Each structure stands twice: as structure tokens, then as C-alpha cells.
Amino acid sequence: MTTASSADHPTRRDFLFVATGAAAAVGGAAALWPFISQMNPDASTIAAGAPIEVDLSPVAEGQDIKVFWRGKPIYISHRTKKQIDEARAVNVASLPDPQSDEARVKSGHDQWLVVIGICTHLGCIPIAHEGNYDGFFCPCHGSQYDSSGRIRQGPAPANLAVPPYTFVSDTKIQIG
Amino acid sequence: MSGPSDYQPSNPALQWIERRLPILGLVHSSFVVYPTPRNLNYWWTFGAILSFMLGMQILTGVILAMHYTPHADLAFKSVELIVRDVNYGWLLRNMHACGASMFFFAVYVHMLRGLYYGSYKEPREVLWILGVIIYLLMMATGFMGYVLPWGQMSFWGATVITNLFSAIPYFGESIVTLLWGGYSVGNPTLNRFFSLHYLLPFLIAGVVVLHVWALHVAGQNNPDGVEPKTEKDTVPFTPHATIKDGFGVACFLLLYAWFIFYMPNYLGDADNYIPANPGVTPPHIVPEWYYLPFYAILRSIPNKLAGVIAMFSAIIILCFLPWLDSARTRSSKYRPLAKQFFWIFVAVCILLGYLGAQPPEGIYVIAGRVLTVCYFAYFLIVLPLLSKIEKPRPVPNSISEAILAKTGGKSTPMVSTAIVLALSGALFAASVDKARAEEGGTKPPGNSWSFAGPFGKYDRGALQRGLKVYKEVCSNCHGLSLIAFRNLGDPGGPGYSAAQVAAFASEYKIKDGPNDQGEMFERPGRAADYFPSPFPNEQAARAANGGAAPPDLSLITKARSYGRGFPMFLIDFFSQYQEQGPDYVAAVLQGFEDKVPEGVTIPEGSYYNKYFPGHAIKMPKPLSDGQVTFDDGSPTTVAQYAKDVTTFLMWTAEPHMEARKRLGFQVFIFLIIFAFLMYFTKKKVWADSH
Known part of the structure; x- marks a missing residue:
């Protein structure tokens, strides 16, 4: 009845x-x-979620600490000479997610590896100093990361992410 | 909902579904072709408005629940953090809080419409009773929702209302303990109220479905109260009723938005911006406005149990309305006496509401008793009696006949009665209020604030000077716990840059920790830190200040107010005056006088203040001329300090005020255009039907 008489x-x-x-x-x-x-x-x-500062001086060689930034665990590893050498001896092209160790650390501070400790597969937290590559092992689905935090084996598609950080001094970093 | 449908969708996929679940047919028969009386007036759009408000309350409520913490120690702060930190949190909170009032306003209009046009009469008794059940559920939901912010009124409202049940003989105390989950109102009470406040709206929605079902079985009543007889008496629901309801909702949105954007605290109580304190009852406990008539009935009965029974009876009696009023004529349009008594009843309810907000003393108690008798007399004496003695005017044979007979003058007697009643009520209320104002105290003088009015903005200079006054003077005793240093750089605030904020914050020592050794330590403040409290705990604050803990100032301009009195509070609604708090704070800061007037005694350790309630304030005169220096050449006088620090404290209480008023203006432009479009569309759609 509304449409019928709309002629006018x-x-x-x-x-x-x-x-x-x-x-x-x-x-x-x-x-x-x-x-x-x-x-x-x-x-x-x-x-x-503002940047945080972390004092590295108490972390001895071969040790690592876990700090939280924006609710995410950040692994800070004081790597041994052996770990660094292992990470650098690998043929980068053969890796699932090719990236050199040098690109994942700050030059001049090669002993310090700072990575977000969240498995790139489905978000579990890998355990440090475990697995076959002297790095991290994720207990959820068996992903293995090397001493540079790069994925070597298992279902994870990418390397452990490196958070934005800078060295404020030789023994202090700012994350974020 | 009114029977099987012969609706057949043309789309084969929809046909497939329709054969298995005839949901499209249900919608089609209930909301498209459903015949609706063609003489419905705009009072009938309140059904749609109520559905809209229920949806709005559920939507905003579910979202607020995502951010709210139902814990006695955290609830108050979590509500403030919603308003301050969550994106559009202030908007969502205002929508929900004002929405409750709008919901009740609409339901009262809806109920009074039913009362006036006899919509409860045969065959709509069940429809009416379902409505009363919805109303009861709404009251329970609204009450429990009001408890959730955990302010002083929340806490004491919960205490008073749950104590109603202690009036029950023998089991009263056990029932109240059961309701509380403890020996007093506390965290378990808050938790269960939150749970039930989330549940009940869905029950309401369920009963609303039954309500609509019953409506669609019995058919809608109409202003003439005669059932539709032929097809000429009705129009299809869509588009006619749909567009008319849509226009009604659009107009209602204008009122709703007025509250959300410009008067968010108009209907609230300032005391609810004070965190719940189980040790101190506010001097003047008042429920939300929509409960006031029943609260007045409760208080007018001097016996506890009888008062509670009277209060609940005042609502339950509505269920019996279909049998108390046995008049054959439905609509008061054709009942000259019933119409007059209806408007008297409306006036009685409004006056009861007014009395419910007044202190229970003197003339208020007597007036409350008289009006309580009037309230019940309307149902128990007037309506049954009128059914017997009233001679109704002839009712038209059909709706189309009623429309043809429509003349201009028919609504005049109703309106004039209403106006006379409203006037007499206003005069009565005004005289009563005058009596009260005289015994009260000195009312704070008004100020011209830059943040007042629909386009109000904070004066940046005043905010920065006010911050300086707070930092150098007030912060020695008063905290500002809800304000973080980062807020000083927020848009709509004092307008500092990120670097200035960082520098300001670093001047403060903030307690942090524990560190790796398990010890607490102090570090310079960061932007994310909150203003530190001057005292480690309330006891220390009391001990250092002669027994009176200096209140936190974050919300002080919203937590303090004073009664504006009868004619003013109505004018305030239109003028958007809502600066009682700032006026009061500024007045108290300047109200110290060395010379105590005759007849006022000030106890040892207190000071005379002209504007402080009771005049004896524990705070010594905080400001004197020249105490704080300003870089911008503003006068260093107490008046200037008071004005600046009050502006600053208004900002701390309402940091998003500028965004609120700005968005409000945009919303109003849109809503006005939209309402006009809806109006003309409605006219076009109905053009052929009149």
C-alpha cells in the first residue's frame, strides 16, 4: 500500500x-x-609497556635470565665461546629460517643473546639449555632452537624473535 | 507468534530452511504483516524504546564486565579505570549508567500508558502481569547494578535494601546472612550481586519474549480501547509501526544522549564517588530516583515489617489491577472520572518520589503518609468504586469510526488537569523545600567556570597553575591516587609534552620492588607511575591529622555536592549546570574565617568554615595570599589559587570531559538530522493510511 500510490x-x-x-x-x-x-x-x-632497563652484570658466562616486558618472557643469555662458535659455524643457507648469528646480536656484545622466549609455533615457552643444539627446546611440540635462538628442528616456522633493545652501557640494556 | 504462517520465501535456500525451521515465517507473521491498530499514538512507541534500551543495557553491560573487577578492594578503582583508561570507557560507562535511568523512565511511561488506556483489561491480563514481572526483575537488576561501583551509596544501598528482608519474622536474620554470604555486606555480597546482575537481564529478555508473545495473541490495545473489527482498522506492522517506532527511538535517543554527553552525573549521587566505607554511613541515604516512590512508602510506615510489606504491596498490587478495575470501558479517554483520578495518581507518584529523596522528618513524614494512603486508595477504593458508579462516554463502534470522529479539542481536559496538578505539586514542593533550605547551611556562591556548558573546555593555564598549587600545598596531606603522571600529557589535560611529563615524574620518589634480594627500594618516578600518597595508610593519615583522614582528591569535585532545591534542579537539566562540586570545593577553600559567628561552637582542633557542612572542619586554612608563585603573572591570591586548583581537580575527576562534550556535539547534530529524516519517512509511509 505504500509503494502502490507512489506515482506522484x-x-x-x-x-x-x-x-x-x-x-x-x-x-x-x-x-x-x-x-x-x-x-x-x-x-x-x-x-x-614502556621500555625497561636490565642490569647484565650479575649474569655470569653460561647463565641466562628471564625478564618480562609487555607480559612476554625475554631470555637474556650470556653465551659461552663454544655456543657462539657453534652458532656461527652453521651454514646459514641450510637453516629453515636463514639468518646469521651476527644479525641477531649487537656487534661488540656478541656474547649476549636477547630473544623473546615464545616458541614461534604456538606460543609455548621453550626451555633454555635443552635440546640438541645447545639452545632452547620447546616441550609442547618439540621445536628445537640453537644457541642463536634459530629454529633447527620441529614444527616452528621461524626463529625466536629478537625484541627491540639497545646497550645503554656495557652491562646494561634497555628493552623496548 | 500468533499462529501458523503461510509465508513462503522465494529463495530456494530460505525455503529449505523454512521447511525445517519456520523462523522466517515467525518473523514475517509477528513483525511484518502483523496487524497493528491504525490509531496508536506515540505513547505506544515506548514498547520498542524499551526493547532498544534492554538491548543497549545488555550490550554495554557485557562490555563493561570485560573491564570490571568484582572485588571489594578493587571494584571502585576498576570502574574509575574503565572511565579513565579504556578506549571510550567513559562513553560506555555513561551509556550504561544513564541507560538504567532511561530504561526506568521508559518503563514508567509504558506502565502509565497501560494504566490510562486500560491495557490490562480482558483479554490482556497475562500480558499485564508478565509486564509487572519484568518490572520487578528490572528493579532487582538495577539495584544490584548500582552496588557494583562499590561507592558509599552502593554499599549503604546494599545494606539498607538487603536489611529489608530482616523484617521477615523468625527467618529474617538468617535470610539476610544468606543474601550477604557473611555477617555484613562485603566481598561475597559484591561477587554474587555481580553474577546475578549479569544473569537477570537475560531472564528479563526471556520474559520479554513471553510478553511479546502474549501481546501478539491478544493483539495490541489502542487509545480508543475498541478491538479492531475489520481490515480497515489495522495497518501492517512493517513498515507502519516499524518506522513509527524507529522515529520514537530516534527522539528518545536525543534525551538519552543529553544525559550521556552533557549530564552524566545529573541523576547519580555524589556520595557514590566516595569509595565504600563500612564504618561511615552517608548522612542522607537515597536510592536511585526510580525507586524513590516506593522508598517513600517504606519510610512513611512507622513499623518495620509493615513498612516492608507496604512497599512490596505497592508493586504487587499492580498484578491485581485487571480485577480491581472491572469497568467495561477500557480507555480513560471515554471515562471522565477515571481520567481525572489517573492524573491525580500520577501526581501522587511524583510527589512520593520527591518525598523519597527528602530526609524523613517533620512535614515530609506526614505528607508521605497521606500520599501512601492516596496511592493505595487509588487501587483499592477509587478504581473499584469507579467501575460501579462512573458513567462512561459512548465508545466508538470501531477504530475507523474513532479516527473519523477525531476532533481537535479532545485532549484539552486531560492536559489542563495535568497542568493544574503539576503546578500545585510544584508549589507544594517548592514551599517544602524552602523550609529546608533555611535550616541548612550557606550555599556556595556560583563561579563562571571555563569547563561549564556544552562547549566547555579546561583552561590550560588554570590546570597548570592548579597542579602547582596541588603539588606545593594540597599534596602534603591529600593523595591523588587515580592520576598517573602520564595523564598530565593526555589530550584535554594540562597539556604537557612527554619530556615535561618525564621530568615532572622523575622528581618523585616511587617505592618499587621487591628487587632480586627481596627488598623494596625507591626509584625516580616514571610516566606510568601514579601520584604517590602522602601517607603510607589511612591510620597514618588519621594520626597525623587529628583523627580526620584527608580525603583523596582525585574525585573530590564529583564526590561533593549540595542540594539545588526544587525549581533549580529542573532548570539545571536544561542549562546543563552541574558545577555544584567545583563551586563547593572553591567555596570551602575560601570559606575560612577567624571570627566564629554567634551561636556556632567550634570544637578544639577544628576550624570555622562558612561553607563546610556543620562549619567545623578539621583542615586548617590551607591557602594564603602569596603562598605559591606563578610564572605567568596570574595574581597570587587565595581566590586565584582556589579557582585554579578547583579547575585542576575537576580535570582529575573528569579527564575526558572535553572529548565527551566534543563527541556529544557531533552526536547531537547527527541525531537531529536523523530524527527529521525518520519523521518525514514516517509521514510518507503513513500518508496513505490516514
């Missing part, structure tokens, strides 16, 4: 309906944004 002003009526429908759609879509945006990290979470 068909275009004006259609325009009105389209405009109202469009306004409702635009308003609805805009109103949706706060409901989605609220799921993102809130201001206090973002502020708490």
Missing part, C-alpha cells in the same frame, strides 16, 4: 527512503566503533 513523486520519496536508510547505516556503523575500540589495550596497559 516517485523520485522524492525514493530519495527520502534512501537518505534515511543511509543515515541509519552510517550512524549504526559509527556507533559500533567504540564497542570495538574498547577491546584494544587500555591507556594503563600501554603505559606499562
